[in-house]
Amino acid sequence: MGAAERTEWRWMAAMLSLLGVMMTVIVVTSLAHALRPPSNVETIDPDTLHLAGEFVDSNLGSAREADGSVTVRLIAQQYSFVPECLTVPADTPIRFRITSADVVHGFLLIDTNINTMVVPGFVAEVRTRFTRPAEYALPCHEFCGLGHHGMWAHVTVIPRNQFPDLEPTGRLRCARH
Ligand code: CUA
Numbered sequence: 785m786g787a788a789e790r791t792e793w794r795w796m797a798a799m800l801s802l803l804g805v806m807m808t809v810i811v812v813t814s815l816a817h818a819l820r821p822p823s824n825v826e827t828i829d830p831d832t833l834h835l836a837g838e839f840v841d842s843n844l845g846s847a848r849e850a851d852g853s854v855t856v857r858l859i860a861q862q863y864s865f866v867p868e869c870l871t872v873p874a875d876t877p878i879r880f881r882i883t884s885a886d887v888v889h890g891f892l893l894i895d896t897n898i899n900t901m902v903v904p905g906f907v908a909e910v911r912t913r914f915t916r917p918a919e920y921a922l923p924c925h926e927f928c929g930l931g932h933h934g935m936w937a938h939v940t941v942i943p944r945n946q947f948p949d950l951e952p953t954g955r956l957r958c959a960r961h
Contacts (some may be wrong), residue, residue: 787808830904833859833885838907845957846872848950853877858890860902860924863931869938873947874917880910890925893939901926914941 785793813940833839839859847855854876859866861884872878883892884904891908892899900908915941924935940958950956 820891826907826909827905828883828907830883830885833883838881839883842867843955845955846870846950848952850952853879854947855879855881857881858937859883859885860891860935861885862887862929863924863935865922865924865937866936867937869958870922870946871940871942871956871958872914873942873944874914874944875944876913876947878912878914880912881907882909883907887928888926888933889928890926891922893920893922896920899925917941917943 828837828839834841842929843891844857844859847857849855850854854872856870856872856878858870858880858883880891880898882900882902883906884906887903889902890900891902891910896912898910898912900910902908920939920941922937922939926932928935948954948956
């Protein structure tokens with residue numbers, strides 16, 4: 785065997801063992817985590833979302849927390865977001881909490897790094913802070929069925945001082961038709 789051939793075999797062995805390591809990582813992690821989303825693993829029963837708990841209709845929209853931050857709760861379902869339009873203040877810690885009532889949907893604010901899958905049975909959570917007032921389109925970006933292309937919501941970021949002083953049970957959501 786020539787020197788070139790020996791080198792080729794050595795490289796081939798190195799690549800194959802690397803491949804073996806990567807396959808092992810994929811198999812072990814997918815089995816150990818049962819293919820669940822790896823971050824914020826928080827489960828919820830998608831069949832009873834509307835009936836009780838955090839995602840009942842009256843609790844959806846923007847809520848003011850005691851520490852001044854804002855939590856936005858919404859549901860993704862075939863083929864809309866509930867509520868379809870959201871208002872949040874700028875310069876404020878924002879926490880989006882979103883779950884699905886049926887199949888896998890996507891949650892993406894165009895022109896930002898906010899991007900997550902919305903998997904039924906799990907609550908997806910995204911924390912952010914908007915630096916200035918803006919309008920963001922929020923398309924579902926996971927194919928979820930025939931009406932997928934029409935599944936959009938909108939987020940309006942308003943100046944911090946224009947955001948209303950909500951009661952602890954008050955929720956801000958706009959009526960869009
Ligand atoms: Cu919901 Cu695509």
